[in-house]
Amino acid sequence: MTTESPMAVTETSQELALRFYEQMRKIRSFEERADELYKLRLMAGLTHLYIGEEAIAVGVCESLGRDDYITSTHRGHGHCLAKGADVERMFCELLGKEAGYCRGKGGSMHIADHENNNLGANAIVGGSAGIATGAAFSAKARGSGQVAVCFFGEGALGQGLVYEVMNLASLWTLPVVYVCENNLYNEYTHYSETTAGDIATRAAAFGIPSEEVDGQDVRAVHAAATRAVERARRGDGPSFLLCRTYRFMGHHVGDVDRTYYRSKEEEQEWRQRDPLELARRWLLEDGLADEATLDEIDRRADELVAAGSQAAIDSPYPSPDEVGKHVYA
Amino acid sequence: MTTESPMAVTETSQELALRFYEQMRKIRSFEERADELYKLRLMAGLTHLYIGEEAIAVGVCESLGRDDYITSTHRGHGHCLAKGADVERMFCELLGKEAGYCRGKGGSMHIADHENNNLGANAIVGGSAGIATGAAFSAKARGSGQVAVCFFGEGALGQGLVYEVMNLASLWTLPVVYVCENNLYNEYTHYSETTAGDIATRAAAFGIPSEEVDGQDVRAVHAAATRAVERARRGDGPSFLLCRTYRFMGHHVGDVDRTYYRSKEEEQEWRQRDPLELARRWLLEDGLADEATLDEIDRRADELVAAGSQAAIDSPYPSPDEVGKHVYA
Amino acid sequence: MSTPSVKEVPTSHEGMREISLAQAVNEALAEELRRDPTVFIVGEDVAEAGTAFKVMTGLVEEFGRERVIDSPISEPGITGLGLGAAMTGMRPVVDIMFGDFLTLVMDQLANQAAKIHYMSGGRLKAPLTLRTTLGATRRSAAQHSQSLHVWPAHIPGLKVVLPSTPADAKGLLKTAIRDDNPVVFFEDKMMFATKGLVPDGEYTIPFGVADVKREGEDLTLIATSSMVYVALEAAELLAGEGISAEVVDPRTLVPLDRATLAASARKTGRVIVLDEGHQSYGASAEIAAVVAEDAFFHLDAPVRRMGAMDVPIPFSPVLEDETVPTPDRVLAAALELLGKR
């Protein structure tokens, strides 16, 4: 079942439509810059870029309030930005600087943004499924009306924990939305080699309604996410959102030669479904924006990212004695 | 979908029918005696009785050859006997005697019978799902034609491992049959409080065909198990068998006052569906046996168990220096 | 260990009540549930059943099923859920029936709960209490008899508590629940019936403060959890031989009260460490190393470790009884250490 309900589309106000584009564009610029920082050896370690999947983080997070919780993954920059994080503080974290969201202690794979209730990226595949479900439990117990969203890649469907907590969420009607980003690959292995049966039925097996959506179309994602979030807020329990998508770049910044696991043709085909290009097209076609407006958004995003990354480069590392702090609260 | 295909029933030869009864009767006598040994303080620790569920172990194991593998649970005496274990050596194990299947080191919760390819009871709920799946992998890799059966209670559906290995079995078309004994309770909690959605759909979510069967009717279990085992042997992969059943006694021998979690009425209703009584009835009705024959089977079973348990009581404990042996092969 | 004979239990006096360790734990939970609405309990058979060990009897009746919650058999799931709740304003007590099942929750505990405060630069915290058991001789065999407390003790970010008496159990559990960090709380399943005096009214016991359970001059017995009773019985036997043994209970492994352990070691010059974890690579190794580091020049003999034998715990009673330290074995070791044998 697909979710392109025209309803949802027509409901998308011009403001929101432009915001979709702006947020996606910000993520795209951020990730392109992160890739550069790696190539320039200004960023240590390996980072996982979200390029190509922007519509999911943005479509989902635009259906959330600031108080709502998200948990993220090793490929988490997009989720973090979409949930409202500041570009400069994120770059500071990627570079291990004191001013980073985690004082440089977390890095790319552990960015958390407590101000926007982003409970953190996670370097354990599926590792945040319990946290998201627990945040939903907490929201229900406190009667706060908050919703929790758990982002994960289709590879996380290999982790038993995901099924254990879906069972709990269903039993206890918890306000959580499981968002599966199926970008077709677990690292260098196609998901069809790691995932038996029909993914969509997995949540259903725990009594959780499941919806499949085109992850390249931000409107479709937003419409489906909005339904799931409203359902959760109403107290009707968890939902599962399966988003079809593709990562345009390597598994991580070091994964440059990919021909042994996927073809250039496949990559080209998906490039045709660039969420930014698609958005640009309908924004123009539906007369919600003109070229100039969109170019201006692009420019602002690039500017923001350039300034933020430069500020991060110039900002100081934590002092060595920070190493012993925050082991215990 | 239920499995009472008349086919299966008519196919049940008289010999096999009597064997069903004899095996179930042996298990019943064994368990009643185990309960006595506990009450008489002749058996240390707490053991989990299979009384009421005999038709599952027998129906399934009668569809297997001696070379086929099984893995069992904390409630494993029935599986062990049904797979061909010797009563006396089992009692020796329950009493921690040298002559036991595991030299007294395993006890009730860890009985394994390598001679009949019973890879062992397991005190970790769901803990043997990987072992059974791996045995099936091994059988396929060695081209041995063996099948592996994984017995587990519905409580094991709470363990993520079970889903991880069902996914592997489905992906790799492994000859394994997952037999879920749904006796309605996880210890003292009704499964409806621990299990969301429809159990039968859980295996299906991994592309594994699932069949539900009346676990009190040994013919129905045997018919369904035979189909699943044949499917596995043919190389068509795993199956899931969901058996509706009930444990007549406590969760373990010490669980005597059960009224706080289940009613006497419920227990009485299920007693009406005693797998031995049901078998006795159709054996007589179908003219496959007369009272005398069945009474004789009962007598032999009681005799076997009486002799076996007495021999176990009289047999020696391991010498203390056994404690340091078999840590490493 | 086997439940200690009542003789060790001092007789009741002013402002104290004699209750079992199970009752002490029950009181701690009830008091914290009462004072803090964010506290809840989740675990298998914790509600009407009151746990497999009947430790929580009466709690669901008072606090309801929203706060004393029966879970599926999903140790990783409930630990993860507890962590998420802890990170968002609650104070969960996750009940893991047997310590052997820590094997299932180490990812949520060690990779998630232990690290979130540090990884977030101090901005997130996880006030999670995980209650579980340890200890053998219950005839429960290899998968229900382990004492795995050294695993979490090795992970920075976790605190590890091993109470020995009802009074300690109550005061330390209340501290655990109020602590802003993940705490793993171990109770020896053989001690639940053990009785002891517990102060009336509200009190807590700070972490990182060892307790001298018996004073002595000739020898120090550092003992954890139920091994404290083994040490106390051994001290009695040693007294019979004219040897004065001091019994020190660290009470918490993380934080560890090095000072008190070292002070006793410096005083007596001879130390035996008793811990029911397997001896090799166990908690007793850290304690022995710490004592050697802090009291080296005062030691007259190498620190002696006595842990569970390095074998899976066997079912057969005659074998299982061989695997754990006993008063007699401690006596023998002590006399050897003192050059009396």
Add this chain to the structure above:
Amino acid sequence: MSTPSVKEVPTSHEGMREISLAQAVNEALAEELRRDPTVFIVGEDVAEAGTAFKVMTGLVEEFGRERVIDSPISEPGITGLGLGAAMTGMRPVVDIMFGDFLTLVMDQLANQAAKIHYMSGGRLKAPLTLRTTLGATRRSAAQHSQSLHVWPAHIPGLKVVLPSTPADAKGLLKTAIRDDNPVVFFEDKMMFATKGLVPDGEYTIPFGVADVKREGEDLTLIATSSMVYVALEAAELLAGEGISAEVVDPRTLVPLDRATLAASARKTGRVIVLDEGHQSYGASAEIAAVVAEDAFFHLDAPVRRMGAMDVPIPFSPVLEDETVPTPDRVLAAALELLGKR
């Protein structure tokens, strides 16, 4: 640790080839896959990708996808599957990409694989090899930098191997695959490019035999895995100060070669233990305790432990570099131990 500078690598000579540790592991796997049809490899991205660290390059091409098997991201599942296969006639090599993921497999490893031989009274066995990694300074942060080898080392029934050189890695891995017990094999992810001389042709190295990597008189540095290189560099620095340090590599934690460790300690009287696990409740505690037990009356100073700092491994390079022992820090500790500072 940081990859050792090439200077430590002796130049090639008769009957030896200089290859990297990754190549050595690759050769060991290829040779065992060739000689024994029951050997197979299962893990994430082990086939065409040849693992995330490219250690298995070429194996799937030679042995096919039936024996070099890409798995879902199911560490508990593939470990359990490996165990079942091991119990029924196969010799699986389960590949766990990062040692940090041991958190997920401890039940299959510690409750199942480690105990099945014992629990079955010696009638079943589990010849399972689990290959994984350890080590920090790769800028991989808290969940991809741990050295958790002390966990399996604490569990009777498991063997634990920590090779430091390509030659040791090859010989020990072949021994692991042929061993009838579950073996956990740790490789420091920073050592894969480290080169060393490896004997031509077929050979194995027995477990439980420590290797003296450098002889010395004044001080013993007991070091595991990549810490061996840190110790060797420190020994060089100490030589510059006129101090002769012996470097001993246990190579296997279980079984542990107590005799060789004690002999060196008795000879030098001063010992530093270097291990990249967290210092508290780590492998270094056991080694320190063992040395103290066996060489107490020959020790001139308490055994000094140097492990990873007791903090989650931070991402920021300036912080991460603070957490691990370095040659300079070892030098300073050694001089202090020798009363030279």
